[in-house]
Amino acid sequence: MRYSHNVYLRFSDSVKLTSSTLFKGIALFGLLMVLTSCGTSENNVATGNRTGTLHWGNGTEPQSLDPQIATGVPEHHIISSVMEGLVGKDRKTLMPIPAVAESWEVSDDLKVYTFHIRKNALWSNGDSHTAHDYVWSWWRALQPALGNLYAYMLFPIDNAQQYYEGEIENFDQVGVKALDDYTLQITLGNPTPYFLQLLDHYSLFPVHQTTIEKFGAADERGTRWTYEGNLVGNGPFSLSDWKINRRIVVEKNPLYWDAENVKLNRIIFYPTENVTTEERMFRAGQLHVTNDIPADKIDVYRTQKNPALHLAPYLGVYFYRVNINTPHLSDRRVRRALAMSIDRESLTRNIVKAGETPAYAITPPGTIGYQPPQELGFDPEGAKQLLADAGYPNGDGFPATEILYNTNEAHKKIAVAIQQMWKKHLNIDIQLLNQEWKVYLASESAGQYQVSRAGWIGDYVDPNNFLDMFLCGGGNNRTGWCNEEYDRLILEVAPAMKSHKERLAIFAKAEKMLLDDMPVLPIYIYASKRLIDPSVKNYDSNLLDQASYKDIYLDGESPVTMQVDK
Amino acid sequence: MKQDSLSQSEIIEEDGSSLWNDAWIKLSKNYLALAGLGILILLCVVSLLTPWIAPYSYEQQNLDLGATAPSLQHWLGTDIFGRDMLTRIMYGGRVSLMVGFIATAVALVIGILWGAIAGFYGGRLDAVMMRIVDILYALPFMIFIVLLMVVFGRNILLLFLAIGAVEWLTMARIVRGQVMSLRNQEFVEAAYSLGLSQWTIIRRHIIPNTLGPVIVYTTLTIPSVMLLEAFLSFLGLGIQPPESSWGLLINYGVETMEEYPWLLIFPGVALSLTLFALNFLGDGLRDALDPRTSKD
Amino acid sequence: MFRFALGRLFQAVPVLLVVITVTFFLVHSAPGGPFDADKAVPPEVLKALEAQYNLDQPMWQQYLSYLGDVVQGDLGPSFKYSGRTVNELIGAGLPTTAELAFYAMLVALGVGITAGVTASMRPNTMQDYIPMSAAMIGICMPSFLLGPLLVLIFGIHLEWLPVSGWGDIPGDKILPSITLGTAYAAYIARLSRGGMLEVLTQDYIRTARAKGLSEPVVIAKHALRGGLIPVVSFLGPAFAGLLGGSFVVETIFQIPGLGRFYVQAAFNRDYTLILGMTVFFSTLIIIFNLLSDMLAIWLNPKLRQEIRGSN
């Protein structure tokens, strides 16, 4: 018998009472929270449609809004709303259209461009906007201390590269001249058919000298001139608020030369890193436009024939690099076998799903009329034969091979599918290795990989932008592949061609050489994927996925029409 | 004294039998705990036999089939690669259970020893040891993992190490708290006055009496270790596709919970089942290992 | 009490120093640099960048100058968010994260203590089993699952609450607070149940009943104080955990808090930001542990007097 003396307690009969006092506290707290939530039933989209505010899902938080420091797509969106270059692009065809320059002439040798700057173009603080701004801006862009990763965009300009690399010291020798306040003359080193396109790239946008110098030296990184309240631009909108990781707000710029045609009053850019969340925000009416769509959601929207779904080809290629210096991968028959046993049709249809097109060449087809050679289609039998020829009949003796990819669910899915395809068609063992982004970059550039996932997004629409990746020892080559004839074609022969057609033929020849050797396995051509509320008008999908914010307007009233994108 | 080493080894053997034998007898009367144990054993057996009894290959894809809801062919449906979910859950269980048990065991051993030593000796040693725990708590875990990976390469052992390295900290704190209250108990003083060495006292008198909270914490740790494994695998430290684990399956299932709910539900059920089985077993074990609970 | 706190803070100095040192060399030895990018960075650019952030100096020199800056409260410039200082970034994220942690703590305490106390009043009955099973699930329910579930139910289907944001749309703070607070609510439920069960067997509870006090008074006045001491000791680590562990919730709900900075910084190899956040978080952890210890002492008159006496 043991009743320890401390068990004589009586459990309450009035539990309800006690818990109710406690519950009261909780309820009060809950009530407070709910009360704050009962303010409005209108969502962002509805409010935005009323007030002319566009809610834009912008991917990640921009790291800088300095056009000569920024490098990413999210930065691009914001910068292109607050700044403008000499030349713009038609939002459908991407053909050059006048922007700050109302007109321009090109010399017969295609080397000298003369731009006539609008007299009514102003900086957002009211300063006048002149040709000298461009000379100064590009001088700044070419200062090595600034650490401009896009300095090479200016290299078509005569002597720009030499100046940047310190071979010449006098900037006057660089081919940029302000003939007068409103006339800018640019001399190129070689004829560059895509030069006008470059002018719409933010790295060639003008920046406001006084503002920059007010906050630091011209070539100093990370000054506060890009903050809200400080930034002076020349675009249709001006920066009014920047809350890190929360939102960036741009307001209509009344001093913009074309202000009367700008219909939006305001754009709010949200950093939406998490695609799944972004999609939910869209569904809850918190966003007009998303940056992306989760792959698994695409089918749902497709089945619903949801008008919000916008899929379009995008100027980028998803491919695998093959490290040529890996013994068993140095045999080009092996590489070709690998390429031929990827069922790209099935992959794009079943895994990536967003209307991406299978890629059989590194250059996206249709790039300003360029059609790359396409010969290595899906041919498992031929691949098996090639592998046998290389000494691995039925995959026997083929060393275990690793696919390296950076940590990401989408990359993983593709790697898993390809792993299985190679296993099935070639009977070879493939392992997957994912590394965190920076580690992956380090491994890849150090050549410490066998097969590695890669992607390339074009900065401008020209095959050169893709093909000059694989020059001998190029910083973006990373495969160890080197072909002097290829280099000569890209660097010397193509630029010297007189006609567009001849030039494209040279590119085709070069690309054929690349594909024959297969140091890269092209997989698919990217597609831009966005969900866009039907109230957003004048948004047109294009190859560069570049919106023209000045043209967009919101109309929540008009009946929803089925939009067909292609 | 010359028999000392011999007699100590005998003590160990005796120690092993009694408490655990009695615990087992008591456990066998606790039906809930037995059910938990049964489920765990079943899961382990299924995991062991998976290569022979799995209905499909875990890596064989059927891209055109894609994700399909449960059907007669695929009882638990298929994933987006057209792979049989039942098979993948079975294979995933192998990884998850192994990681869960081994990594927790690593954390358990380090945590108990660390906490017991710190708590028992107290004073400056305790202060230093607990400051080390503080420091480890504060270090950026992700950088640590990435570095581990780079220095040692990819290795399943490393996974255990990494998980153990995180989970033992809390365990050490719990055990330390327990030990500090135990070390002033009279039976410890009695053991001390018998001339037992400190190590023997820690091992025979202190640690067995900390088992209650340790077991409860352990049952909570195993599921969270399984989810941590998914995170580490995602970072590239753990297992690599096409292999999978419950944690990874759940991780992916969350992404598609609206479109393909079965990709979340079934691995989730597997994990929850383990969780509850562990919980019941843990509570049962705690009671069974505490002789005092038997008569009330 | 003051001297006690001072002593504890003094002890924290070497801990912080070791944390800074280890983290410093850890991040610098991690592969990949802050300026590595998808597109190859020209060597001259890289050189310019490294020169600007003193990365071209010997490691020990960088370390010493960093230490010097930290002592002065300057955590340096962020490498990645060009133009922002680490102090500024922490300043931008802290109010949000602190607010989130605070609400989550309210949820955790409110729900946890209610459930724990309710369960402890009738142990081993349904009134005990149901909240405790829920707690079990709550502990193990990862927030990456709970968050989306709540969003789908309350944000998408019922359309009661916003699915993301923080302070942008009314009510957008509710779901994140619940998501973050749930795991802690579950822990607190278990702790308070355990604490209450122990206290309810104490003689002084019986005394209180024998005095003719009503049950609510017995629970609220006599039992809670002692029964919640385990919870109070848990508050420090919990708050630190809430602050540091909010990353997942911040990502799910697009909340501009510190957690996202921290993880992004780690991925970006933003050395100064990683270090700064680590220093900041360790300091917070130390302070919160101290605060919860002080609260526990303050709640216990005997300890309170001993501490006061030692002053």
Add this chain to the structure above:
Amino acid sequence: MAILEVKGLKVYFHTRNGVVKAVDDVSFSVDSGETLAIVGESGSGKSVTCYSLLDLLPKPPARIEGGTAFFDGEDLLTCSPDRMRHHRCNDIAVIFQDPMTSLNPFLTIGEQLIEPLIYHPDKSLIQSRSKARERAIQLLDEVGIIDPDSRFDCYPHEFSGGMRQRVMIAMALITKPRLLICDEPTTALDVTIQAQILKLIKKLQQTHEVAVIFISHDLGVVAGIADKVLVMCEGTIRETGNTDSIFYRSQNEYTKKLLAAIPSGPKKLESRVKPENLIRVSHLKTHFNDYSKQKIDGKYSQIKAVDDVSLNISRGEILGLVGESGSGKSTLGRSILQLVPNTAGIVNFGADQLTGLSPRQLVPWRRRMQMIFQDPYASLNPRMTVYETLSEPLLYHGLANRENVLSKVSELMDEVGLARGHMRKYPHEFSGGQRQRIAIGRAIATKPEFIIADEPVSALDVTIQAQILDLILDLVESHNLTMMFISHDLSVVRYISDRVMILHQGVIVEEGKTEELWANPQDPYTQNLLRSIPIADPILERARIENI
């Protein structure tokens, strides 16, 4: 006229292992102004009886199976919770055994005192805080708290044990109850304090005219205070009657056994003291840092638990060490055994010096000297069976090997009077007395020469106490042990020791041969101590109380 009339009370405990009849068919009545003592050993059901009246038992497992308890014509066993609160607040109050645990450590005593007044269930009787405070301070004054006004806001830990019990008494009286239940109110107190408290209760009973139910295991205490006595054992009433008839003319076997078990009189055995000093302690000091006080010059002030004690113990001698709580008697014992670090002084075992030896060097000595602890619940590892507990020292010190350990353990169990069949049981499965037998077995397992017994029988019932004392005497005899016997209980020390030392505040105030010291105490402290011992004889005891 009976204020409380209990008839046929049955309280059963429904546990997983069956039904325990804690109280079985108990009937009694208490008159106004009368003191009823309920006497019994632990587990006799005496506390359960009283708690069931106030609905203070945990349900489950307890269940009241039958009976009535009429208080003022209302049955306490069936009344509503509200009525019960009413009774608790107005009519019946309880003083619990341990004032240390029965007061809420988190609240000031003032707050706890006034609670029944400010939370009174009857709204019209709720008093304001200030009024309640006045009443409480007046009562505190009445129970002998000095400076009640400022002590009102102190916490329980700031009071000594005796003062705390005074607070408890004030708390019980604050509602002006008509029935006061005292549950072993002095058991946790030192004898001198006990005497004061008993006197206080007696006085208050007379001034407040309350009926008292006095629960106690101590017949000496009961003898002086009770009008009527109820003897309980195993849930049933064994005998009931007025005090004198129970003490002088008891017919009941159990009552007789209880009375006989009270240790009294001198040691019966011959002394076997040999003229050889086994233990020599000279100028021993054990000081601790006082963390509760301010540091002076960076150092804590010292608590002088043992302050310059010198003593010798001869081989074969049993030295009784007597002191009240806080006198440093336990610390002295532990200091001699080198279980706490000595601040100064020398301890010799035979010819060898123990002080200054490292723990490793002490190991062989540990075998030769052992300790028996006070609390048989705390001193046994709850997760080790009897076999493990007893075999551990045997194996560790190489006194047994694998083959013969079982038989050695069996022998030990025989020696301390435990059935061999209990070898695989855990401590909690035993009663207190049996546990103390295990602890004694562990102590003698190593065949020590010297044992310090630290209050080995204080936690035990009186009948068990007698058995254990006899066991100890037997073992001292058969094993040629030398012993230091620490106790607060003078009767026990007298019963067992050859020589006695009185320790007060770390200093030995008096020492001498047991009977000599008893007959002629010199020190006033010793005199007071001896005077305070209750005597299990109503007439003598009443006279003793009168004389204090």
